[in-house]
Amino acid sequence: MTEQVLDAGDHAPAAKTGRRITLRPRRARSKLASSFKTPLWHRVAERTIAVLALTAIAAIALIFIFIAREAVPMFWEAEFAEEVEIRDLFLAKEWRGYDEPVFIWQPVGEPAKFNVIPLFVGSLKVTLLAMLMSVPLGIGCAMFIALYAPRAVREVVKPAIELLAGIPSVVLGFFALMVLASWAQATFGFHFRLNAVVAAIGLALTIVPVIFTIAEDAIQSVPQTLTEAALALGARKYQVALRVVLPAALPGIAAGVVLGFGRAIGETMIVLMASGNAAIMELFDFSTSVRTVTATIAAELGEVAQGDPHWRVLFLLGVMLFAVTFVLNIVGDLAIRLLQKKLTAS
């Protein structure tokens, strides 16, 4: 385009009559003009960059569409309707041989029972337990590093926690399965070697770095004027920490907790290896083994035929998991934005 426009400018009358005539050889064009033209490949590259930038949006959309595509035929397929009733996926049912309505996940039973509630209970149980351990630990570490630790300690600890964050989850699962499980059984006398507690300790190891990093950022970003003002008013250091710094950093800490929760509920390898994987509907006993949504997908999908009712239900679990983490992410994002607003306002 640029080249033509420049030439047309030189020979405006010729361009108007529409005749294609070259009055000057190309070489003679002024150097100034040629230095201003954008080479074609620059424009191509810029277009390519703009198009590639859409990949992330496309990926999110494709993930949702293509997981849902394997799940939703359950609503009209005859094969599915023959084997499973949609409402039995969520509601308790009095199966033959049981004297009360129950929630059961038993995909290989006869008839197959696909109630997803025990799996979500399992996921929530492990996740909450892991949060109970990792929230105090993560925030505690962050407070210690931000408020008390001398510089030398900080320089060692931050890379150490980054190191922890870099450990593949299959290694943490392996550690929980091989080392923690035996130790926990010997210490607490668990009846089942693999149980919710062991899986939760493993999970906590992945969440602590998440919470720590975000909480530490939030605490560091509390303006010094606030703490200095409090100290000048005669507050003690612990009072400043608990009543000034923590409240100011609260949205950031909340964001860390929410994002950590999202990470925990979607974590697969650790719970798959260390939770025992029995789908028991048991709300409060943490010493029993549990089966989570993620572990169920990972363990069972390899053994089902494509298009089978079981296959559809597993993809439905995927859709639900995707939806849950999507919402958690947005909430976490909002919390971080709230923090930024709060701190810039003060």
Place this chain on the structure above:
Amino acid sequence: MRHTKKDWLLAGLTGLSLAVILLLLAVLLGQIVWHGAPVISAEFLTEKPGADMISGGIWPAIYGTVFMTLLMTLAGVPVGIATAIFLSEYASPRSKMAKLVRIAVNNLAGVPSIVFGLFGLGFFIIFVGGSMDALFYDDPRPVWGKPSILWASLTLAVLTLPVVIVTTEEALRTVPREFRDAALALGATRFQTVYKIVLPNAKGGILTGVILAVSRGAGEVAPIIFCGAANFLPYLPTDLRDMFMHLGYHVYALATQSPNVDAARPTLFGTVLVLLVLTFSLNLLAVIIRARSRAALRP
């Protein structure tokens, strides 16, 4: 300042939580090195596993992991860097498109890894691979529409995309504004500025991000369970359509499906150690490059 008892209590409690985490980390690393190191030998690293998966070495798993990681990097990193360039150099921060891309990146980072596995299966294998088979082959046996190293790598490329984007964008932002202004004032086009000034100056930071993403991708197991990782494969993948062995998957399979876990213990610890060394050396490399590039940018 005078410290009261409550001050010491708070410092002690927070310090204790740090100690607990560091202790767990030390036990983890200590156990793995202690039990894993004696297993490592030249044969262990270079030989194929025996039929029982316990004897012999883990060479196919090392090879498969590295091969998959390279493919993943080739597929994902250019896209990630392009997105970061778009966000930091071209899009105005208020534009709808930039906001949308950012939201997508944030959410992509939070999608559980097992969901990526379902995505790889539903999209790459069934949809893309299945369509290719239907179009080009009459054979009822799947050629592309089956788990393979190609689909596993592409799935992981999508998974690591947000890491590349976020770290690259951060690196681009550390390049001072004046550099861009000076280039533009000298008559460089926008693209020339990006290509000749911004990218070379952000090189270290970008490399750090790429390495961190690669190390994350190398250790992920959940997404590749259905997308191409094989339980036991005594030969090396030579074709993009081959399945492959993977260090992390090998650990999972051996630890949970081996009939005799006690006999598998040494092999397991050895494999975990190799996987850890692989990811940690990548992380360490990233840390070193980051430190150097920061030092270089300082005036």
